[in-house]
Amino acid sequence: MTVDSTARATTRRSGVKRTTKKTASNTETATAATSEGQSTGAGAAAKSTKSAGKTGGTARKTPAKKAPAKKATAKKAPAKKAAAKAPAGKKRAAAVPGEADRPEMVQLLTPEGQRVEHPDYAIDLGAEELRGLYRDMVLTRRFDAEATALQRQGELGLWPSLLGQEAAQIGSGRALRPDDYVFPTYREHGVAWCRGVDPTQLLGMFRGVNNGGWDPNGNNFHLYTIVIGSQALHATGYAMGIAKDGADSAVIAYFGDGATSQGDVAESFTFAAVYNAPVVFFCQNNQWAISEPTERQTRVPLYQRAQGYGFPGVRVDGNDVLAVLAVTRAAVERARTGEGPMLVEAFTYRMGAHTTSDDPTRYRSDDERESWEAKDPILRLRAYLEAEQLVDDAFLASIDEESDTMAKRVRESIRTMPDPPAMSMFDNIYADGHALVDEERAQYAAYAASFADTDEEGR
Amino acid sequence: MAPGEKLPIAKAINSSLRKALENDPKVVVMGEDVGKLGGVFRVTDGLQKDFGEDRVIDTPLAESGIVGTAIGLALRGYRPVVEIQFDGFVFPAYDQIVTQLAKMHARALGKIKLPVVIRIPYAGGIGAVEHHSESPEALFAHVAGLKIVTPANSSDAYWMLQQAIECDDPVIFFEPKSRYWGKGEEVGRGIPAPLHRARVIREGTDLTIASYGPTVRTALQAADASAEEGRSVEVLDLRSISPIDFDTIQASVERTGRLVVVHEAPVFFGSGAEIAARITERCFYHLEAPVLRVGGFHAPYPPARVEEEYLPGLDRVLDGIDRAMAY
Numbered sequence A: 001m002t003v004d005s006t007a008r009a010t011t012r013r014s015g016v017k018r019t020t021k022k023t024a025s026n027t028e029t030a031t032a033a034t035s036e037g038q039s040t041g042a043g044a045a046a047k048s049t050k051s052a053g054k055t056g057g058t059a060r061k062t063p064a065k066k067a068p069a070k071k072a073t074a075k076k077a078p079a080k081k082a083a084a085k086a087p088a089g090k091k092r093a094a095a096v097p098g099e100a101d102r103p104e105m106v107q108l109l110t111p112e113g114q115r116v117e118h119p120d121y122a123i124d125l126g127a128e129e130l131r132g133l134y135r136d137m138v139l140t141r142r143f144d145a146e147a148t149a150l151q152r153q154g155e156l157g158l159w160p161s162l163l164g165q166e167a168a169q170i171g172s173g174r175a176l177r178p179d180d181y182v183f184p185t186y187r188e189h190g191v192a193w194c195r196g197v198d199p200t201q202l203l204g205m206f207r208g209v210n211n212g213g214w215d216p217n218g219n220n221f222h223l224y225t226i227v228i229g230s231q232a233l234h235a236t237g238y239a240m241g242i243a244k245d246g247a248d249s250a251v252i253a254y255f256g257d258g259a260t261s262q263g264d265v266a267e268s269f270t271f272a273a274v275y276n277a278p279v280v281f282f283c284q285n286n287q288w289a290i291s292e293p294t295e296r297q298t299r300v301p302l303y304q305r306a307q308g309y310g311f312p313g314v315r316v317d318g319n320d321v322l323a324v325l326a327v328t329r330a331a332v333e334r335a336r337t338g339e340g341p342m343l344v345e346a347f348t349y350r351m352g353a354h355t356t357s358d359d360p361t362r363y364r365s366d367d368e369r370e371s372w373e374a375k376d377p378i379l380r381l382r383a384y385l386e387a388e389q390l391v392d393d394a395f396l397a398s399i400d401e402e403s404d405t406m407a408k409r410v411r412e413s414i415r416t417m418p419d420p421p422a423m424s425m426f427d428n429i430y431a432d433g434h435a436l437v438d439e440e441r442a443q444y445a446a447y448a449a450s451f452a453d454t455d456e457e458g459r
Numbered sequence B: 001m002a003p004g005e006k007l008p009i010a011k012a013i014n015s016s017l018r019k020a021l022e023n024d025p026k027v028v029v030m031g032e033d034v035g036k037l038g039g040v041f042r043v044t045d046g047l048q049k050d051f052g053e054d055r056v057i058d059t060p061l062a063e064s065g066i067v068g069t070a071i072g073l074a075l076r077g078y079r080p081v082v083e084i085q086f087d088g089f090v091f092p093a094y095d096q097i098v099t100q101l102a103k104m105h106a107r108a109l110g111k112i113k114l115p116v117v118i119r120i121p122y123a124g125g126i127g128a129v130e131h132h133s134e135s136p137e138a139l140f141a142h143v144a145g146l147k148i149v150t151p152a153n154s155s156d157a158y159w160m161l162q163q164a165i166e167c168d169d170p171v172i173f174f175e176p177k178s179r180y181w182g183k184g185e186e187v188g189r190g191i192p193a194p195l196h197r198a199r200v201i202r203e204g205t206d207l208t209i210a211s212y213g214p215t216v217r218t219a220l221q222a223a224d225a226s227a228e229e230g231r232s233v234e235v236l237d238l239r240s241i242s243p244i245d246f247d248t249i250q251a252s253v254e255r256t257g258r259l260v261v262v263h264e265a266p267v268f269f270g271s272g273a274e275i276a277a278r279i280t281e282r283c284f285y286h287l288e289a290p291v292l293r294v295g296g297f298h299a300p301y302p303p304a305r306v307e308e309e310y311l312p313g314l315d316r317v318l319d320g321i322d323r324a325m326a327y
């Protein structure tokens, strides 16, 4: 500053004190009333009907076979049938269908909790692993519900709920090794959980205290990306690097149905195919991109896009954690063994609003939501575990208790999460520094210090 | 809308779009979530219901696609009004805007026209996550072939959008989102000012503040605060960033001798830098102080909890006034 700052009054004439402000409640919709109508309660799992597994009369129970996932057959998975909208579970009756009536969507656990087989994708998990998947999903849902509640209480500015997508995220997240690398959107709270990212770290950017906030290399989990589709290219480039290094790690790029319209996603398919990059494109088709249904983005089932680029695409029941795990494992294995990219379309549903700022009653019906409620990912695994007597009341109670503890910890840590000091806005802009930043930082420090009521926060 | 009705900016824009759709069958509105939802800010609320899916179009999630196809529609005689959902999401379309939209008229030796309006809710102060609060106007103003305007009140929002849609050149229409749902102001009365004319919205003798979009309100507050301190501050609402009405600024600075430019965008290579350079050239012998700028820093738009410190609020504008007056 060229002028002596003492020439000025020493208190802020705006009368605005440097008090901690609550983040304004608005982002995606600045003023529109948000719908409270969607219950995001974590209690849904607890409401599980014990008989759920026995009500689905059409499903034939087949003993799990240990057919190893056939790598090369993934290409054949797309059914010859054109029907794009086969609802989950419609074709579950066939235990091991032949080529002709091979289901379009890979499913290993019906909505009623019946194990079924698929010719290309098999899974054989021990009781411990099955219980682990259940625990992951319940805790993730609970964390998500807690974050939604914290937004309502004004602790977060915004929250994008993953409600309904737990199986897609846990199933894929658990298919990875620590040395694999994840490129998420902004909704991958369940994948973050699998990577060991502390849930409270996900909240910073939604509280407005940072624009990312974790070390991506800490858990090989990249920062959330808000600009739709960008990260698919980053994932592909990272995978190209892995291939150049001769390593056998894989990369997984998450994106939504809406994102498939972006040029960046199309370009990432091209690059991945051309360079045979070890990347799995994991598209969570949750049927909606804010208010736009998938039909606004595509006229063919999304998994079929892959064919045109020269790599396999598979649709998996995104509410079936076993199927998602099996298919993602196969896709990751392809990547590791030099067979290149694969597209996995996890067919699922966004049970809640797009974000806490959204009001889905304006564009979709309750009926639709209800039909998907019947396919709940947690309920179906629980039904299976109960039918197989793999869980008892003590186990379920311990998960509830763990959820409560985790939720409490999340609440407490968010309430004590400090606002960043104003000066931090000049930090980390460049790795090697920048003269203009230094100048503006010094000017701002002098300006802030010139107020009589400057407190610690301003420094 | 009845002339003289009091509407907030968001509704004034809605009324203006409605009017344009009624008046000209070639006008189409397109963008992400503009149809059934009525846009994430509800600016296009009810338009699809009344004008149909052919004219109020929910597009795939692809900004380059939105602008690129709007160019094609314009080539076919339509007048597309596209919405980019937030400032930070215009960049996938930047290539189409800069390499194609801006230059096509010139490349065709004037034989074709590109009447495309790109509406962009911009600027901060709404407590949002990143990419939802930016002010990228300078990135477009640097490109010849684009016109750039930004209303600060409901009446201008209404008229300026009418004028932008009628304009045969591409217009980027920046909407100050933090002001969308402020108190209603009279809309649709009187004769609209020319689209690119700046307006003196408060007269003063000691210093001129040039502001636009979201900073106009702050500038008026600063003028009020200064009046209490015995300083007479003139406030300009520039309304247009490309072209800039330098004549109006010059006339004001010739009266006051001092100029402070206020915008939310970073000052480094910002519109304030251009104004400072031109006004220094035009008014050198009238200036009592260098032209000063108050605006964003050379930093990414910060997280919501510090945005108040980043934004040119009342105190920072008053600080700018103090500095200019101290010469």
Ligand SMILES: Cc1ncc(C[n+]2csc(CCOP(=O)(O)OP(=O)(O)O)c2C)c(N)n1
Pocket: A185, A187, A226, A227, A228, A255, A256, A257, A258, A259, A260, A286, A288, A289, A290, A350, A354, B032, B061, B063, B085, B089, B092
């Ligand atoms: C480039 C870009 N354009 C627009 C937006 C605004 N936006 C945020 S989320 C979203 C919909 C995304 O839908 P989808 O890819 O299906 O993911 P989902 O939210 O359903 O998980 C939009 C349009 C954005 N973030 N980035």
Ligand SMILES: [Mg+2]
Pocket: A256, A257, A258, A284, A285, A286, A287, A288, A289, A290
């Ligand atoms: Mg989606």
